Amino acid sequence: MFKSASFFRISADFVMPPLDALEEALQSAQFMPCGATQPESVGWVPPRGNKSTVLLETVGPQVILRLCIERRPVPASAVKAEVELRVEKYKQETGRERVSSKIKKEFKEEAMQSLLPRAFTKRSSTTLWIDPVNKFLVVDSGSLTGADKVVGNLVEVLSEVPGSRPGIMAKPVQTTTAAGTAMAQWLASREAPADFTVDRDCELKMPDDQKSTVRYSRHTLEIDEVAEHIASGKVPTQLAMTWNERVSFVLTDMAQIKKIKLLDVVLDGVQENGKDDDGFDTDAAIVTGELSALIPDLLEALGGELSIDGAAPQAPARELAAA
Template sequence: MFKNLTVYRIGPDWSATVAAMEEGLAKARFAECGATQALSAGWVPPRGHAHGALVESVGAQLLLALMVEHKLLPGAVVKRRTEELAQQVERASGRKPGKKQTKELKEQAVLELLPMAFTKRASFKVWLDPQRRLLMVDAGSATRASDVVMHLVKAFDGLSVAPLQTAQAAATAMAEWLASGEAPATFSVDRECELKSDDELKSVVRYARHRLDTDEVRQHITTGKRPTRLALTWQGRVSFVLTETGQIKKLDFLDVVFENHPGRADADAAFDADAAIATGELVQLIPDLVEALGGEQRSGDTPPLAGQLESELKAA
């Protein structure tokens, strides 16, 4: 159901019914790229049914999905076509195009090539927990997650969010766990880790399928290397990798979690079961992880990301 999560805190003043959310998303439903359109993004039914609901409610948890399509134009192809156009200009005028005209020719080349370009799609799951006022985005990087949030803010009037902040930085906490050899309560340290130095060399040490409670690992910590990634398991039920920025990556729900799963005979029933199981586990894991990182740190009533997103939207 989820692979990577960036967790956000929803601002205190926003609330909306499922019907109102559906209406907001419907205004930005996904449409394929036009002939000369390089990028298209919009909301799609989380279940994958054509013309289905854009907001799915499963056990009081709300699930959405953003589809992004972009056309692939290799830089070498654009460059070659730009050079061809520049040669045509030179033959017609007897002089090479200047910097400004070359830029215009490049734009012309892109417009000519876009209708013939292949397209690539990516879908990003969004999970809202209204009761706990949390928003989770399944994206491989914080930048992509922020892009998804921007589309969400644009769709929902009054929505403001901020990345969930903890009192202790994830990198600092992970270093303490590795140095002491003791994981926080309800967690165990697994066999994957990345350590990076802060000096000009930016040295990196990676461990895979390797014990981490060793003198060698502790020596790396002592000499200034800091964990950027650390594999953990929560209560023997969910494995994941915690990053230095607090992202949850490579989520893996272990077999014990699916002992009572109804199977996949019916796609809709399987979707509901997967969603209920995944969110049911994660609504317990996330608070435990926040506690392990010293608890949530709140800097004020207004989430700082809200103003940033509003500025970006106004500039768009």
Template sequence: MFKNVTVYRIAPGWAPTLEAMEAALDALRFVPCGASQDKSVGWTEPRGEAHGPLVESVAGQRILKFVMETKAVPGDIVREKAQEEADHIEATTGRKPGKKETKSLREDALQALLPMAFPRRGSVWVWIDPVNGLLVTDASSQSKVDELVTSLVNVFNDLNVTLLQTAVTPQTSMTNWLSAESPDEWPKGFNIERECELKSGDEEKSVVKFTRHNLATEEVRKHITEGKLPTKLAMSWEGRIGFMLTEAMQLKKIAFLEGVFDDRASDDESGFDTDVALSTGELQKLIPELIAALGGELAFGEMPTGTTGSAVEASPNARKPHGEAVTAVGEGDAPF
């Protein structure tokens, strides 16, 4: 299941059929790296069944799986092999290779070594909620989200997504919640748990981390008064989902709490469907309530409370035009 999520808003008007999505994704089906290929990306079967569908529809939700495979050769090994060839050229011709030829020798060395390199493979889950117009992914790094967004744009030419942004920034809201004198001031349905990270905005960039610690204390409020602002805050919702909210509107360390999966089927055949249905069903309730707790979703062109224009532009929450990458987090090998 998803352990980390980032939520995107799908622009209105995008409503392909399952058949159309399947055909589009099939054009970029994942194929492992060739002998001299250093990277391969593409879409694979979410259930892991060979030649199965590339789009799964469960309880009205659509599930996709993106795969990235890379092969890397240590740079010092490439340079060593290229240097051996350069030394051979100098010894046999008396001519020392120039910069351009040296670069070519390194490229040749890399191509010669790639067939011996072991591939590394990672996957990214994509959940599309067509009714609510949301796209959720668990990509764990900027490079992975770059690959994912590029692939989505390539296979769905009419798809336009923007990173979901709220009227009040998560950092401003987390600051208010941690500064509250009473839990009654926390958003309805949410609890502040026992972990957070505070960071100063000065040159020292000092960081204070609290783990397994009561956060409703004067000590925490004093740090905030001194200028340290929350970048991560552990929360729970309705006793059903625990998560870590970040300043970039990312949900990390998602955990479905006791009782949520009591009805999960034990057989392999329906386990995938049950996991997807239960997980997405819970997140469909959490996401809008979290958005409401952060002041509601920001309309296009508006600026969130607690930021200046320059801060918004620099933030991972800033809206991006069609095709540009946006920050996301999280990776897993199992669905939801």
């Protein structure tokens, strides 16, 4: 269910709006495929899949949503070629040698409108998990930009819930120690934080214009060479780790996790207890349960969270609606 995770912190006084009202707001913003000349369409889809029409799923106290984005990407080269044809035709018809930027802009818009219906659509969906117990928003995205867009759409939906009020804040989690700095310390000292182990994949990059990069894949990292790279100034940007022998993942220098994988000790329990009819509730309960414990441990390993008034710069806050 979650292959990646970007974390957002919501304030302690966040209150979920009535779920039936939120479901109604989601239905009003449900996904519709792109029209013939529409470059992008965004909307909510059933987390359980096409067999369901429910857009808000709850598993225990956890709330699961899914945002779908469909795009009609038109290659820039195709637009350029179409504009050039229109420019040449315009010159022949008018006898002019030069074409103003305003007319070129109009040609570009016309070219896009003519090419869009012929472009193939690309569709992707992203799962969003609201954890009202631990006060987290977790987005299944390894890109903060992509995750922020999902949260932005959630903000829009919550603002449409009758009786809602603004003022509850959600922002990307900030830690006392930067993830890149912490990973460098763990690798240089060959000592992982409590409840974690360092695995066999790593990427180190020089933070300069050249950005020279060294990657290790399925290779022991407890070697002098890794420490020497760090001493020379290279910063870890990705590091494979395992938490409590239960979940493996890759930590990035932006404090996001990718390539999340539940290990056998977790999956064996699922096989013993069985799944529900479509497996959704079981999968959601297991994944959110594991991440609910992993995330606080990871943040503690990174020195803990900075408060809203922390010294480090804070990302722009998102306003969520509360009942």
